[in-house]
Amino acid sequence: MDIEYVTKLIELVSESKVDEIEIEEDGKKIRIAKTHQSAAAPTQTVYQVAPPQNSLPQPSVMPVAPVSQTQAPAVPAAQPAPAATGPKFHEVKSPIVGTFYRSPAPEAPAFVQVGGTVQKGSVLCIVEAMKLMNEIESDVAGKIVEIKVENGQPVEYDQVLFLIEPA
Amino acid sequence: MFTERVLRKGLKTKTFGNKIFTFQSIDSTNNCAKAVANIGAAEGVVVIAEEQTAGKGRLGRSWQANPEENLTFSIVLRPKISPEAVNLLPLYVAVAVAQAIERATALKVECKWPNDLLIGKRKVAGILIEGSIQQGILEYVVVGLGINVNQTKFPSDLMQKATSLKLETGQEIDRVQLFRHILSSFESSYTNSLRNGFESTIPTWLTRSTMLNKPIVVSQQGNIINGVVKGLSKDGGIVLQTNGSEKTLFAGDVTIVGDAADQIAALKNEPVAAFAVTNP
Numbered sequence: 001m002d003i004e005y006v007t008k009l010i011e012l013v014s015e016s017k018v019d020e021i022e023i024e025e026d027g028k029k030i031r032i033a034k035t036h037q038s039a040a041a042p043t044q045t046v047y048q049v050a051p052p053q054n055s056l057p058q059p060s061v062m063p064v065a066p067v068s069q070t071q072a073p074a075v076p077a078a079q080p081a082p083a084a085t086g087p088k089f090h091e092v093k094s095p096i097v098g099t100f101y102r103s104p105a106p107e108a109p110a111f112v113q114v115g116g117t118v119q120k121g122s123v124l125c126i127v128e129a130m131k132l133m134n135e136i137e138s139d140v141a142g143k144i145v146e147i148k149v150e151n152g153q154p155v156e157y158d159q160v161l162f163l164i165e166p167a
Numbered sequence: 168m169f170t171e172r173v174l175r176k177g178l179k180t181k182t183f184g185n186k187i188f189t190f191q192s193i194d195s196t197n198n199c200a201k202a203v204a205n206i207g208a209a210e211g212v213v214v215i216a217e218e219q220t221a222g223k224g225r226l227g228r229s230w231q232a233n234p235e236e237n238l239t240f241s242i243v244l245r246p247k248i249s250p251e252a253v254n255l256l257p258l259y260v261a262v263a264v265a266q267a268i269e270r271a272t273a274l275k276v277e278c279k280w281p282n283d284l285l286i287g288k289r290k291v292a293g294i295l296i297e298g299s300i301q302q303g304i305l306e307y308v309v310v311g312l313g314i315n316v317n318q319t320k321f322p323s324d325l326m327q328k329a330t331s332l333k334l335e336t337g338q339e340i341d342r343v344q345l346f347r348h349i350l351s352s353f354e355s356s357y358t359n360s361l362r363n364g365f366e367s368t369i370p371t372w373l374t375r376s377t378m379l380n381k382p383i384v385v386s387q388q389g390n391i392i393n394g395v396v397k398g399l400s401k402d403g404g405i406v407l408q409t410n411g412s413e414k415t416l417f418a419g420d421v422t423i424v425g426d427a428a429d430q431i432a433a434l435k436n437e438p439v440a441a442f443a444v445t446n447p
Binding site: 136 | 250251253254255256257258281282294295296297298299300301302303306308387388403404417418
């Protein structure tokens with residue numbers, strides 16, 4: 001992300017009706033927002049660079065060993081819920097037939113992890129069909145409870161990809 | 168460097184290119200086009216750059232092109248079609264760009280499934296399409312095009328697989344004129360396809376392909392499928408005859424058996440769909 005790119009984005013936000021955008025790329029996150037201090041104050045453009053959200057160590061794969069029912073999990077948020085079904089959780093389904101990818105490139109970090117929180121509009125995964133990379137966005141804000149498909153696997157139309165506990 | 172004023176001068180389109188963001192250098196025109204689409208950029212907005220510092224192909228593969236010699240740009244589209252119908256877009260874009268190049272240069276451009284453009288078995292253009300889907304609705308697609316225009320020297324590992332319009336015609340091509348040709352050709356076929364359905368792309372694509380009845384090898388995440396190409400399905404998949412049965416595929420890197428450039432790539436264990444595209 002170079003400065004010319006950011007400058008043009010700021011210009012674009014300033015001219016547009018949009019109040020705020022957030023872009024995440026290569027672990028860097030940029031938020032450009034108009035702030036309305038008071039009715040009299042002029043519109044101000046704020047430029048922030050936040051550290052990557054997923055900089056904390058997180059398990060990249062689900063635990064293989066079964067967790068004993070009597071044993072309290074040490075890090076509950078990072079464990080997949082064993083009975084993550086039912087109406088409590090919001091299902092995100094694949095809108096197309098294709099190949100499921102959890103990250104934008106093989107070496108890149110996954111878009112989301114189990115236990116992570118997402119906003120409405122956050123990118124959850126890519127489903128590729130015909131070399132067209134479709135970013136699938138979350139339609140709710142909440143916490144990722146389960147990721148139902150392995151990276152690189154084929155998915156069918158309407159197949160459940162994620163379970164999200166709405167915030 | 169390109170300027171919006173020069174690019175738009177004499178451009179006879181209704182919406183494509185109404186707004187053009189020009190950069191001397193940018194990470195990737197697709198990334199920028201996605202960013203502007205995310206904040207509401209209208210259909211037809213173009214992002215063009217002389218140089219991409221992180222030009223990309225699929226799945227993190229990189230796209231290399233010399234600055235000042237080629238065309239690398241992205242267009243925002245907002246087709247009101249179902250996500251399944253989007254499957255036909257890569258074929259459609261390949262045909263639209265092939266037609267535009269032919270009109271501008273009189274060269275014959277072939278299509279290789281799903282969206283590669285070849286001249287004499289060598290890749291002349293790369294297409295990367297990225298879409299955004301929320302609640303089953305396609306919000307936008309960004310069509311990224313990388314066209315080898317006046318570049319005549321390629322890295323040695325790509326020399327067998329890559330070509331450019333200058334190498335094929337022996338003449339320097341006016342990049343601004345080519346850009347205008349592509350935008351207007353693209354817009355007119357896009358408008359027609361929205362009206363008549365993108366299915367009409369399939370017969371046109373087939374007439375431009377030399378893959379019919381040829382044996383191919385498809386690699387899907389390390390899974391290898393051999394077969395003979397029988398045609399395309401109505402939703403754009405490639406139909407293969409394999410061991411007496413027919414199979415329709417929607418993904419994979421394709422190697423045409425018997426094509427020298429493809430075989431070199433196969434020997435090196437590189438995906439052929441990725442010339443001028445190298446694994447980092």
